[in-house]
Amino acid sequence: MSFGFLGIQFGFALQGGFMSRIFQTLGADKDAIPFLWIAAPLTGLLVQPIVGYLSDHTWSPRFGRRKPFFFIGALFSTIALFFAPYSSALWMAAGALWILDASINISMEPFRALVADKVPESQRSYGFVIQTLIIGIGTWVASNLPWFMTKIGVPNTAAPGVVPDSVKYAFAVGALVLFTSILYTILTTEEYPPDDLETFRREKKRGFLRGSKDILDNISGMPTVMKQLGLVQFFSWFAFFTMWSFATPAITEHVFGVVDTSSEAYNNAADSVGNYLGTYGLVSMIYALILAFVASKYKINRRLCHLLSLLAGGCGFISIYFVTAPWMLHLSFMLVGMSWASILSMPYAMLSSSVEPRKMGVFMGIFNMFIVIPQIVAALGGVNFLYKLIFGEAVINTMLLAGVLLILAALSTLLITDKRVTHD
Numbered sequence: 001m002s003f004g005f006l007g008i009q010f011g012f013a014l015q016g017g018f019m020s021r022i023f024q025t026l027g028a029d030k031d032a033i034p035f036l037w038i039a040a041p042l043t044g045l046l047v048q049p050i051v052g053y054l055s056d057h058t059w060s061p062r063f064g065r066r067k068p069f070f071f072i073g074a075l076f077s078t079i080a081l082f083f084a085p086y087s088s089a090l091w092m093a094a095g096a097l098w099i100l101d102a103s104i105n106i107s108m109e110p111f112r113a114l115v116a117d118k119v120p121e122s123q124r125s126y127g128f129v130i131q132t133l134i135i136g137i138g139t140w141v142a143s144n145l146p147w148f149m150t151k152i153g154v155p156n157t158a159a160p161g162v163v164p165d166s167v168k169y170a171f172a173v174g175a176l177v178l179f180t181s182i183l184y185t186i187l188t189t190e191e192y193p194p195d196d197l198e199t200f201r202r203e204k205k206r207g208f209l210r211g212s213k214d215i216l217d218n219i220s221g222m223p224t225v226m227k228q229l230g231l232v233q234f235f236s237w238f239a240f241f242t243m244w245s246f247a248t249p250a251i252t253e254h255v256f257g258v259v260d261t262s263s264e265a266y267n268n269a270a271d272s273v274g275n276y277l278g279t280y281g282l283v284s285m286i287y288a289l290i291l292a293f294v295a296s297k298y299k300i301n302r303r304l305c306h307l308l309s310l311l312a313g314g315c316g317f318i319s320i321y322f323v324t325a326p327w328m329l330h331l332s333f334m335l336v337g338m339s340w341a342s343i344l345s346m347p348y349a350m351l352s353s354s355v356e357p358r359k360m361g362v363f364m365g366i367f368n369m370f371i372v373i374p375q376i377v378a379a380l381g382g383v384n385f386l387y388k389l390i391f392g393e394a395v396i397n398t399m400l401l402a403g404v405l406l407i408l409a410a411l412s413t414l415l416i417t418d419k420r421v422t423h424d
Contacts, residue, residue, distance in 0.1 A: 001114055001189040002131045004070060007181030008111070009138025009281075010174040011077050011104050016244035017143045017277045018167055019084070019097050021270045024261045025163050026090050030249040030395055034379040036094045037245060040101030041375035047105050048368040055110045064191035066110035066117070073107030074182040082175040085163040107182060109368060117192065132288040132345040136337070139281020142177075145170035147271040156271065160262040166271070226367060228415045229347050233370035235409035236310065236343050239317065239402040241375040242383050243336075246398035248273050254396035255326055276329045283337025284344070291341065303413050306346040310410035313339020317403030321396055339406055350416070 020033050028036060055066050080100035087093035111131070149166035150156040156166045248270055252258050256269035287309075294300060316335025323329055351367055383398060390404075391397035 001118060001185055002111070002134050003188075004074075004107070004182035004185035005111060005131050005134045006138045007074070007178035008077075008104055008108050009135040010142040010177045010181075011081050011100060013139045013142035013277070013281060014081065014145070014171055014174045015097065015100055015104075016240075017247075017274045018146065018170070018270075019093070020245055020248045021167070021273075022085060022087065022093050022163055023090065024249065026087065026093055026161060028090055030246070031384055033249070034241075034245045034381075034383050036090065037097065037241070038376065038379040039094060039098035041241075041372035041379065043098060043102040044105050044372040045369055045376065047102050048109050048372070049366045051106050052109050052113065052366065055113060059193060064189075065193075066114045066191060067186045067189070069110040070107050070182050070186050073103045073105070074179050076103035077107065078175045078179040081171055081178060085168040085171045087163070088161075105368070111185075114189075114191070129288050129291045129341075129345045129349075132291075132341050133285055135344055136281050136283075136285025136288050136341060138177075139340075140278045140285060141281075142170075142174055143274045143278035143281055145173055145274075147275050150268075150271055156267045157262070157264050164267055166267075222366060225416060225418055226351060228412075229351060229367070230370040231415065232306070232310075232409050232412045233343075233347060233367075234374045235405045235412060236339075236374075237371045238374035238378050238382070239313075239405035239409065240340070240343075241378045242387075242398050242402040242405070243317070245378070245383065246395060247277065250396045250398050251276070251320070251329065254321075254394070255323060255329065272326065276333045279330045280333040280337035280340055283334045284341035287338050287341040288345065291345065302346050302350050303416050306342050307410045307413045309338045309342030309346075310406050310413070313337075314403045314406035314410065317399050317406060319403075320399040 019037070023033050023036050024030070051069055055069050058068060059065050060068070077100055080096050080103060084093060084096035084100060087096055146156075146164075146166045149169045154166045154169050156164050158164045251273050252266060252269040256265070256272070258265045258269050260266055291300075291305070312335045316332045316337075316339070319332045319335070320329065323332065347367075383401065387397045387401040391400050
């Protein structure tokens with residue numbers, strides 16, 4: 001039931017690893033890159049709670065509850081992912097990113113709710129860690145696709161303002177994997193009907209306006225644990241948005257010493273950045289595998305696990321500033337991978353223990369507002385302002401900022417004291 005996450009992560013990994021490269025190729029200044037990402041999280045702010053609410057109030061004996069949203073999101077994500085590298089202007093690339101991110105979110109949030117729907121409380125940590133394992137595989141493979149395309153002879157350079165074929169082919173493969181993996185989950189996963197079908201049918205007839213009020217009521221009445229986790233998520237996703245926006249310009253400039261985006265040296269360096277990002281995906285997969293084994297055998301302290309993982313990622317980001325050889329970046333991103341695995345599993349496991357099962361979809365959607373809000377703040381100038389104010393003008397300082405933010409996220413976990421959610 002989680003296999004579709006492989007495709008979702010192909011989309012996210014190609015988006016996170018190479019959209020900034022596409023923007024730079026089309027002439028974007030590096031300080032303008034975060035703003036070009038702004039439409040995606042803004043849309044997510046609206047899409048996620050609405051899709052969560054709608055999926056809670058959908059049921060068809062033939063199509064299920066969450067699966068219709070899987071399919072709709074997969075269809076539009078596939079189209080956007082395929083055409084993104086063919087953009088001939090910045091506004092087209094930004095629009096493709098907007099459609100891609102919004103569509104992936106339509107599929108992703110119901111996937112989170114599906115695990116909570118089908119998996120008993122005692123196995124929630126294990127279930128979300130298995131999703132993270134699949135996400136890690138997707139991140140590793142997708143992040144290395146442009147590098148692999150170059151190795152098999154696909155051209156890695158193009159005329160100024162044109163995205164290389166290696167990136168275009170990689171996005172095409174990603175689009176295929178995204179659609180087929182989600183389709184596999186749709187065709188092979190059975191969903192359970194709501195526990196009280198008659199009550200569900202009465203609530204379903206209340207209409208859109210009542211539904212909007214319910215969403216607002218749920219936002220204002222969210223559990224205390226959700227608010228505490230929200231602070232952790234804010235710092236965590238601000239950090240990773242900083243990485244997705246600036247890893248390519250920061251590393252190509254600081255480590256490889258290249259800035260000409262039409263040069264062969266730049267494109268080879270950008271492929272290498274994708275390779276390093278793949279490392280954090282690979283390590284998140286291995287780390288998730290370890291967590292899955294431990295969570296299936298023993299009770300775990302979710303809060304302590306998340307705290308230590310976030311600290312590791314913070315140290316990984318900070319270490320990027322101090323590398324003296326490109327191979328050392330693999331070590332930095334190994335630490336980042338540990339935090340990524342935890343970010344994608346532990347907060348959701350803790351959240352699922354604190355909300356009503358019948359509202360799982362809408363609360364998962366609302367919870368993901370704590371993912372998009374920090375990205376909006378970052379995109380509207382938060383990253384540029386903070387890294388220059390605290391560390392200085394050099395773009396590599398964005399990685400120092402990301403590291404500090406993850407350390408703040410780790411310290412924020414200490415606010416979560418409810419043992420019903422911190423202990424599995």
